[in-house]
Amino acid sequence: MKERIGLIDIGSNSIRLVVFQIEDNLAIREIQNIKIPARIFQYITDDNEMSQEGIDTLARIIGAFAKEAAILKADRILPKATAAIRQSKNRDDIIDQVQKKTGVTIELVPEKMEAYYGFSAVAHSMSDRDGVSIDIGGGSTEITLFRDKGLVEFFSFPFGVVSLQEKFFEGKDFNDAKAIKETRKFVKQSFAEHPFFADLNLPIFAIGGSARNVARVHQMNTKYGMAGLHEYTMSPEEIDDVYNIFLEQTMKDMLKLEGLSSNRADIIIPAIIVFQELIQAVGSPIFKFSQQGLREGIVYEYLENKYPAAFDINHVAQETVERLSSIYQFSMSDAAQRMVITRQLYDALNEDGYIQLSDTELQLMNYGAYLYNLGEMIEPGNASQHTFYLLSNSNLNGFSHPHRLALSVLASYKNKTLFDQYLSSYGEMLDNKQVETLQNIGGLIKFAECLNDSHNNIVKSMDLVRKGDSLILRIFYQGELLSEVYRSEDQKKHIERAIGKDISLEFIHAKSYLAIS
Missing domain, CATH: 3.30.420.150 (Exopolyphosphatase. Domain 2)
Structure with missing residues (x-):
């Protein structure tokens, strides 16, 4: 954890304390959120001044929030006020009185x-x-x-x-x-x-x-x-x-x-x-x-001033996926390898025209492969269920609700039964064509996971070749094969369903293949 920020938002309708925890990778996590519907706007008189009752109410709330922020070990308090105080003729007196009573200096937010x-x-x-x-x-x-x-x-x-x-x-x-x-x-x-x-x-x-x-x-x-x-x-x-x-x-x-x-x-x-x-x-x-x-806009400004280039607003979804790793503590190297293998598999199938995805679908495929089975950190035996629940019930920056649902079923893909079960509660959010495409992508990701079952990153490339009437997926590897052969043979049915063809698998050691070539 880098720090905690206690933000006091002094609005016209309500006053709120939000304590944000800033993780080491600059992910922002809300750990406290307290709102008091003070409606301090009602204390503004016809002369456009805040009454003494309003100032006392404001000071009492801010003082209580400052104590709560201290209990939660906030490293910094950011007290920000908007229209009600900004538009008051006696705003300097309001700020001065609150500072003397609480030790907190209110900062006015310009329009x-x-x-x-x-x-x-x-x-x-x-x-x-x-x-x-x-x-x-x-x-x-x-x-x-x-x-x-x-x-x-x-x-x-x-x-x-x-x-x-x-x-x-x-x-x-x-x-x-x-x-x-x-x-x-x-x-x-x-x-x-x-x-x-x-x-x-x-x-x-x-x-x-x-x-x-x-x-x-x-x-x-x-x-x-x-x-x-x-x-x-x-x-x-x-x-x-x-x-x-x-x-x-x-x-x-x-x-x-x-x-x-x-x-x-x-x-x-x-x-x-x-x-x-x-x-x-x-x-x-x-x-x-x-x-x-x-x-959040205030916190983004604070962090970007303190940590230049902390965020990339042009790649919001990608940053969200990457920062989930700090929350769920999964292996980023395994995730990256799974993403690479999934893309290699797609390219091999795409080159022969067996599968074609849009740019958005390819992006979802990459993210689904990266986050695949992140629910293992809760319970390995039910990783799929936990993965779907975690992703489908989280606000994911950069993902529309249909895309969040798509990501959830891809990252949790295990079999058609669970896939259909997960989607059953979401009505018409996805059409039949989208559902079929997502099931095919999920099969690619699950098969790619089998090719890194030993977590040794042995798969280097693959291609699809035809020998007579047979369709062969050649998988080139370096190192020692462990459970990859057995697992992939057991799960190749997902690829066969996606392309509508039977395939055979052939594992070829990369050095041997180069020597023969």
Whole structure:
């Protein structure tokens, strides 16, 4: 472990302490996450100053969080504040009082940096190269446009879910029709005045608690099978469906609605109105959710300043796969050899036209081979089951949900029965052609594992030749064959099923072959 960072995120709606552990390979692991729905925005007076009650509340929470961070042995505390304090006229007095009472000096996040942190979190945790990000907080909304993983434009709108609720819904029902109409008109006009994101037809990436709640409600309502919100995708029509669910509820029902935090029941409609209006303005076909946001963006900046070239935003999925090795402690040399053998096998079959994969499928094949049976660290006898569970239930940066499912079945491939069982809970996420292709790739990976059964890296190359009516896979090796021959003969049925042909295996010592040649 390199260090622990205690990040105190002081938002308008809630204050949160997240303690991140930075591993030796710079993998980021969250070990504590505490949220208090303080809504300090409500302490801002008509004169745009925070009341003394609000300052005292803020100091009490920050003091408690600082003590918790110390208990967890955080090496550094990063106390960051956004709109509520940033927009207060007495912000210097707020910072001074909190520092005297707690010893913690609050750092204000400028509007531009708040927008940048949200974009940075998306760029570091997703493979998409172009899009629009939105982070709607309690008192402000940050929107960015990025292309080719570079920030192009940003704007911070001086409204958020709490301020919209106070402006239009104060004293009214949470779903009051007139308030909704006025809110929608206000948001639409605000977006129209800053048209840098108009008619882009790009995906929208939503960050923050309101977005997470919308996604959770949709997952619960549709009985979605896969765990996690990161990279969860909804269509504009599905956003409208969730909006209609909210409209139909009473406040009593909203407080019990699965997927919706009770402290957001009265402010979620202003949030989803903002999402709907942004979808209309952008002309977006896809609405995606990022589990990472402002806090992770701050940590990425901190680490990149301290450890230059710590992350490569152009190869997010690859970094995710590589950093899993530190979590599950499997042999990277065996994983790399298995990946090489799988590719050699594919090339041999591909050269004769027996199998053809797209670039994305080849990438998934490589990752599946690298992570194959990582669940052995839990229990070798049930490595396949553990592998599938671990990968399918983890938020994997750079992997869409269908690709995460594909990776999970490839890395856990054992036989067709288990393969079908794993996929049975995921409905229509993959079509029949994709399922067939994944089963064939899984067979290649399993066979490649057999060719390194002794873990001595003896297989050097292979090719496919025809002798009369026979199809022979020639495997060239150096060193001493142990169980590779027996294991591969037993498992060659996976290759035969993939290519629709019977094959024979021929192991040839590389030196002998060179001498004959």
